[in-house]
Amino acid sequence: MSTVAAPRTGRSTAVLKAEARLFRREPGALFWILLFPTLLLVILGSIPSFRQHQADLGGLRTVDVYVPVAVLLGMIVGGLQSMPQTLTGYRERGILRRMATTPVRPSTLLSAQMLVYGGAALASALLTLAVARLGFDVPLPKQPFGYVLALLLAVMVALALGSLVSALSPTTKIAGAIGSAVFFPSMFCAGVWLPVQSMPDVMARIVGHTPFGAAAQALNQAAAGHWPGWGHLGVLAMWILLLTGAASRWFRWE
Amino acid sequence: MPVIEVTDLRKSYGGRPVVDGVSFAVEEGEIFGILGPNGAGKTTTVECVEGLRVPDAGRVRVTGLDPVAEHEQLTRVLGAQLQESELQAKLTVREALELYATFYPRPADWRPLAERLGLTDKLSTRFAKLSGGQKQRLFIALALIGGPRVVVLDELTTGLDPRARRDTWQLIEDVRASGVTVLLVTHFMEEAQRLCDRIAVIDKGRVAALDTPSGLIRRSAGSTVITFTPSAPLDEGDLNALPALASVEHKDARITLSGTDETVNAVITLLARCHITAHQLRVSDATLDDAFLDLTKEAAA
Numbered sequence: 001m002s003t004v005a006a007p008r009t010g011r012s013t014a015v016l017k018a019e020a021r022l023f024r025r026e027p028g029a030l031f032w033i034l035l036f037p038t039l040l041l042v043i044l045g046s047i048p049s050f051r052q053h054q055a056d057l058g059g060l061r062t063v064d065v066y067v068p069v070a071v072l073l074g075m076i077v078g079g080l081q082s083m084p085q086t087l088t089g090y091r092e093r094g095i096l097r098r099m100a101t102t103p104v105r106p107s108t109l110l111s112a113q114m115l116v117y118g119g120a121a122l123a124s125a126l127l128t129l130a131v132a133r134l135g136f137d138v139p140l141p142k143q144p145f146g147y148v149l150a151l152l153l154a155v156m157v158a159l160a161l162g163s164l165v166s167a168l169s170p171t172t173k174i175a176g177a178i179g180s181a182v183f184f185p186s187m188f189c190a191g192v193w194l195p196v197q198s199m200p201d202v203m204a205r206i207v208g209h210t211p212f213g214a215a216a217q218a219l220n221q222a223a224a225g226h227w228p229g230w231g232h233l234g235v236l237a238m239w240i241l242l243l244t245g246a247a248s249r250w251f252r253w254e
Numbered sequence: 255m256p257v258i259e260v261t262d263l264r265k266s267y268g269g270r271p272v273v274d275g276v277s278f279a280v281e282e283g284e285i286f287g288i289l290g291p292n293g294a295g296k297t298t299t300v301e302c303v304e305g306l307r308v309p310d311a312g313r314v315r316v317t318g319l320d321p322v323a324e325h326e327q328l329t330r331v332l333g334a335q336l337q338e339s340e341l342q343a344k345l346t347v348r349e350a351l352e353l354y355a356t357f358y359p360r361p362a363d364w365r366p367l368a369e370r371l372g373l374t375d376k377l378s379t380r381f382a383k384l385s386g387g388q389k390q391r392l393f394i395a396l397a398l399i400g401g402p403r404v405v406v407l408d409e410l411t412t413g414l415d416p417r418a419r420r421d422t423w424q425l426i427e428d429v430r431a432s433g434v435t436v437l438l439v440t441h442f443m444e445e446a447q448r449l450c451d452r453i454a455v456i457d458k459g460r461v462a463a464l465d466t467p468s469g470l471i472r473r474s475a476g477s478t479v480i481t482f483t484p485s486a487p488l489d490e491g492d493l494n495a496l497p498a499l500a501s502v503e504h505k506d507a508r509i510t511l512s513g514t515d516e517t518v519n520a521v522i523t524l525l526a527r528c529h530i531t532a533h534q535l536r537v538s539d540a541t542l543d544d545a546f547l548d549l550t551k552e553a554a555a
Contacts, residue, residue, distance in 0.1 A: 097336060
């Protein structure tokens with residue numbers, strides 16, 4: 001049973017709680033962000049030949065190679081598909097405007113949305129790692145600090161890209177179209193169709209300069225026990241700055 | 255000191271002036287109406303009062319605060335219901351009330367508020383499942399939840415059925431009775447006439463008139479309407495010579511004159527002199543509707 005809300009609870013926390021509760025009422029988003037990446041890994045892992053060590057993957061199994069792909073998938077779906085829909089919808093339906101007439105700034109709502117989708121993407125990543133470890137004997141990342149750093153940068157780049165999509169889309173329909181246009185190249189770069197390890201050298205190098213290509217390679221290095229290359233982390237940081245700057249430059253409140 | 259002061263407000267979109275020198279002042283505890291045809295600049299004016307738009311020129315003060323520069327302080331004294339806005343589709347009424355209550359330093363208790371607005375049995379209903387009237391009542395609740403000194407209600411009853419509209423009017427009177435100043439934007443004459451202490455008629459971005467509803471009716475030409483069926487034909491010249499006459503209309507055998515109280519007396523004298531009986535004689539005040547048409551017509555000329 002709820003009580004009369006005290007003003008000191010913190011308005012931002014109240015907004016965050018409300019948005020988190022609303023997120024839990026979206027079965028579609030819950031499935032695609034939280035469950036689908038792990039489900040994909042389970043399906044791939046169920047194919048016997050994908051559990052064989054492959055010489056051309058440097059002795060790794062296909063299921064090992066797909067763990068970082070599944071980890072990135074939740075972020076891409078959440079950041080590029082779900083979040084822009086929610087944000088442009090909030091703008092389109094005057095929810096941001098309504099909030100602008102209260103002591104809470106509408107940017108609080110945007111931050112809450114980012115925390116909710118970022119949190120969901122991280123939860124999805126943890127679920128994938130746990131299922132991979134327990135179900136398919138994929139070792140946990142051997143360089144955990146480097147892995148966490150790469151993971152956080154990857155979430156931030158997904159949210160920044162999603163914010164830019166929201167900023168550039170006047171309506172939810174256009175957000176859907178732009179989101180999809182960015183979604184498939186991002187999936188490709190993350191290695192959904194062809195893991196980065198299997199890509200030809202030139203292609204791998206090009207993909208390494210894209211946000212999710214760099215993220216995939218940083219995650220792979222940390223999983224194998226190396227500190228992720230500063231080159232990849234630098235590419236991620238640069239994209240985060242660039243995309244965030246562009247999103248805040250072009251975002252329209254109404 | 256007036257609660258809301260608007261002085262020579264101007265706002266253009268793409269070089270086209272939408273608000274072109276609007277001034278008015280709203281006193282504490284008033285229900286002040288802004289009336290005007292669609293596209294007259296009503297909403298833009300109140301959006302400047304709410305601090306949602308930055309005026310091109312002019313001065314706006316709400317309880318002495320600049321709505322743009324002191325926006326956060328403003329939001330604590332001014333509650334707003336916007337013309338077109340929604341809430342998150344899956345947010346329930348209770349969650350919306352609780353959430354918005356946390357935004358304010360001294361919020362009203364939302365339970366009695368919900369009770370007064372007839373929302374108690376809708377508390378666990380999601381926003382998207384509410385009817386138009388229920389949504390409007392929720393927005394009134396949210397406008398009041400911060401315990402404001404002023405509420406701005408924009409086209410509150412548009413889209414409501416007559417029953418819900420009347421309930422809403424009662425509610426606005428209750429709100430004022432609790433000491434809150436109300437700025438009401440409307441294009442319903444009946445609503446303005448029933449609720450407002452004073453009305454600013456805005457047309458083409460300017461204040462065409464500012465008065466009490468009865469003052470507006472009185473100042474317009476033809477504030478009194480006389481209709482009757484004469485027992486014998488009246489001389490057209492005698493009719494047109496009546497003092498303070500605004501118009502004469504014939505429909506079948508019935509004559510409708512509009513003018514002032516002076517016209518009424520003269521008609522009665524005329525009828526007596528001609529030994530003509532007036533059947534079904536009716537003398538009535540013109541409505542705000544008539545006054546409004548008259549005022550906005552003048553501005554167009």
